[in-house]
Amino acid sequence: MFSISTEAKVGLFVLVALIILGYMSFRVGEYGFGLKKGYIIKAAFENVTGLDKDASILVAGVEVGRVESIALKDGMAVVSMRILPDVKLERDVRVSIKSYGILGDKYIEIEPGTRGVSSLGEGEEITRVEKQADIDKILRDLGTIAQDVMAVTASLKKVIGGEEGVENLSAIVRNTRELSDNLNKVVKQNDEKFSVMVDSLKNAAMQMDKTFSALSDITERINEGEGTIGRLVNDREVFDNLDRTVASLQDITDKINKGEGTIGKLVNDEETVENLNASLKSLDRSMEGIDRYISKAEQFRTFLSYRGEYLFDTSDAKSYVDIKIQPKQDKFYILGVVADPRGKRTVTETTTGGTTTRKEKWERDELLFNLMIGKRYKDIVLRGGILESTGGVGIDYFAFDDTLKFTFEAFDFDADRDPHLKIYGEYRLFKHVYLMAGWDDFISDERNSSPFAGIAIRFEDDDLKYLLTSSPIPTK
Numbered sequence: 001m002f003s004i005s006t007e008a009k010v011g012l013f014v015l016v017a018l019i020i021l022g023y024m025s026f027r028v029g030e031y032g033f034g035l036k037k038g039y040i041i042k043a044a045f046e047n048v049t050g051l052d053k054d055a056s057i058l059v060a061g062v063e064v065g066r067v068e069s070i071a072l073k074d075g076m077a078v079v080s081m082r083i084l085p086d087v088k089l090e091r092d093v094r095v096s097i098k099s100y101g102i103l104g105d106k107y108i109e110i111e112p113g114t115r116g117v118s119s120l121g122e123g124e125e126i127t128r129v130e131k132q133a134d135i136d137k138i139l140r141d142l143g144t145i146a147q148d149v150m151a152v153t154a155s156l157k158k159v160i161g162g163e164e165g166v167e168n169l170s171a172i173v174r175n176t177r178e179l180s181d182n183l184n185k186v187v188k189q190n191d192e193k194f195s196v197m198v199d200s201l202k203n204a205a206m207q208m209d210k211t212f213s214a215l216s217d218i219t220e221r222i223n224e225g226e227g228t229i230g231r232l233v234n235d236r237e238v239f240d241n242l243d244r245t246v247a248s249l250q251d252i253t254d255k256i257n258k259g260e261g262t263i264g265k266l267v268n269d270e271e272t273v274e275n276l277n278a279s280l281k282s283l284d285r286s287m288e289g290i291d292r293y294i295s296k297a298e299q300f301r302t303f304l305s306y307r308g309e310y311l312f313d314t315s316d317a318k319s320y321v322d323i324k325i326q327p328k329q330d331k332f333y334i335l336g337v338v339a340d341p342r343g344k345r346t347v348t349e350t351t352t353g354g355t356t357t358r359k360e361k362w363e364r365d366e367l368l369f370n371l372m373i374g375k376r377y378k379d380i381v382l383r384g385g386i387l388e389s390t391g392g393v394g395i396d397y398f399a400f401d402d403t404l405k406f407t408f409e410a411f412d413f414d415a416d417r418d419p420h421l422k423i424y425g426e427y428r429l430f431k432h433v434y435l436m437a438g439w440d441d442f443i444s445d446e447r448n449s450s451p452f453a454g455i456a457i458r459f460e461d462d463d464l465k466y467l468l469t470s471s472p473i474p475t476k
Contacts, residue, residue: 038082040068043095043108043126048077050106051097057081057108059089067108081108088119089126096130301326305458311440313450316341318440322370330376338368338388342448387411388420403428407438418445424452432457 004012048070057065065083072078083089090113099106110126120126303324310317322336350357372394374383381396392411398404405426412420424438434456441448 038065038084038087039122040080040082041089041120041122041124041126042078042080043129044073044076044078045097045129045132046076047132048079048097048106049132050099051079051108052106055105055107057083057110059087059110059112064110079108090114090117091120091124092117092128093120093126094128094130095126097132302461303458305456307436307454307456309436309440309452309454311341311450311452314341314448318452320370332374332376334370334372334374334383334385336370338370340368340388390420392420418443420444426456432459432463434458 051067051070053067053070055067056063057067064087065081068080068082070077070079089110092113094111094113096109096111097106098109303322303326305320305322305324307320307322308317309319318341319339320336322334324332324334326332368388370385370387372383372385372387374381379398381398382393383396384393386392387394387409388411390412392409392413394407394409397406399406407422407424407426409422410419420441421443422438422440423442424436424440426434426436429435435454436456437451437453439449439451441450443449
């Protein structure tokens with residue numbers, strides 16, 4: 001009888017076990033533990049590098065299938081995936097290729113879609129596919145970046161290296177600190193200005209908002225047919241009237257272009273135009289002569305004024321009535337009378353037996369008179385002639401567009417007494433009314449010095465014409 005040794009039995013048993021194990025491994029690797037019972041869905045990727053057949057398919061970290069096959073179609077990698085029959089995937093799921101770590105195996109991850117959406121069926125394709133990151137390209141880019149960093153580092157080493165580089169860095173730090181301090185000071189100093197600027201911007205925004213509201217209101221009124229523009233836009237009759245008016249104007253223009261009517265002849269007839277030009281030239285020459293005459297007449301101006309002064313020390317009033325004739329802008333003449341409470345001073349000398357007697361007399365009922373000529377130089381006026389019936393001079397200084405005037409006068413020069421000096425200021429209160437104050441005869445040695453205040457009224461020739469023409473004429 002044929003017998004098998006114990007060693008042969010053990011070897012045979014191991015061989016059978018290996019055969020069974022190999023068969024089971026082949027079946028599991030090929031069909032994935034019964035996944036043939038699931039359904040196939042597809043997805044097209046631009047690149048599936050590293051993804052192998054039978055790779056896992058995960059949803060929320062749970063394996064739901066395996067890669068059935070990978071094929072190339074129209075330049076795209078089409079991956080067929082077998083999914084467990086009890087797993088339903090919505091049509092808007094998102095699929096991507098990922099890896100277990102940087103160098104780990106690749107797998108496919110499916111992100112769930114919207115609940116309630118219909119599910120993918122056998123052979124259908126997932127449309128939402130994420131592009132896979134190319135590790136080789138990333139590594140190449142990292143290598144390029146590393147080279148650039150090394151080049152920059154080398155440049156910095158050349159610039160910063162050594163004591164000079166350290167000093168440069170220290171200077172940069174100091175400058176940065178000083179710049180920061182200066183910016184802080186500027187911000188603190190201009191905080192109030194910034195606040196004012198912000199308030200101004202807010203006010204401007206409010207005004208713009210009001211403007212836009214007003215424009216909106218105007219637009220609404222136009223749309224509702226209010227106002228001229230509204231009626232023009234919405235009222236057909238108004239538009240028709242405007243259209244007829246434009247047509248009439250066009251008709252008139254056509255007639256003018258054809259030479260019809262007076263305007264048409266004027267525009268198209270050269271003889272008429274030449275005659276009209278000759279007439280206009282003749283009229284222009286006549287108007288030039290009239291303009292020169294009017295210009296000279298306008299330069300000639302006349303002023304009538306009254307001035308009253310109250311002398312505080314003597315409790316008397318002094319009055320002036322002047323007529324100022326101004327033939328030019330910078331030249332004038334003054335003719336006037338003065339009523340002085342002291343009257344007119346006359347001096348008589350009598351010689352008896354070789355002795356001369358001097359006698360001074362004041363005639364209170366006598367009027368004094370002024371007769372002067374004046375010349376203006378910008379804001380200064382010089383005048384001279386007869387002042388209060390004696391020889392004298394005066395100077396006036398105008399300020400604030402002739403609103404304020406300062407005056408100094410000197411007259412009545414006599415060897416036996418001090419001259420009559422007078423100084424005062426005058427302010428225009430209204431168009432014809434002036435206020436004044438000053439000191440009259442302020443160096444008098446005969447106790448005639450006195451401060452005074454007064455008022456003046458002045459009229460120009462235009463005012464006089466108005467007063468004379470508007471005054472009622474007495475009738476019998």
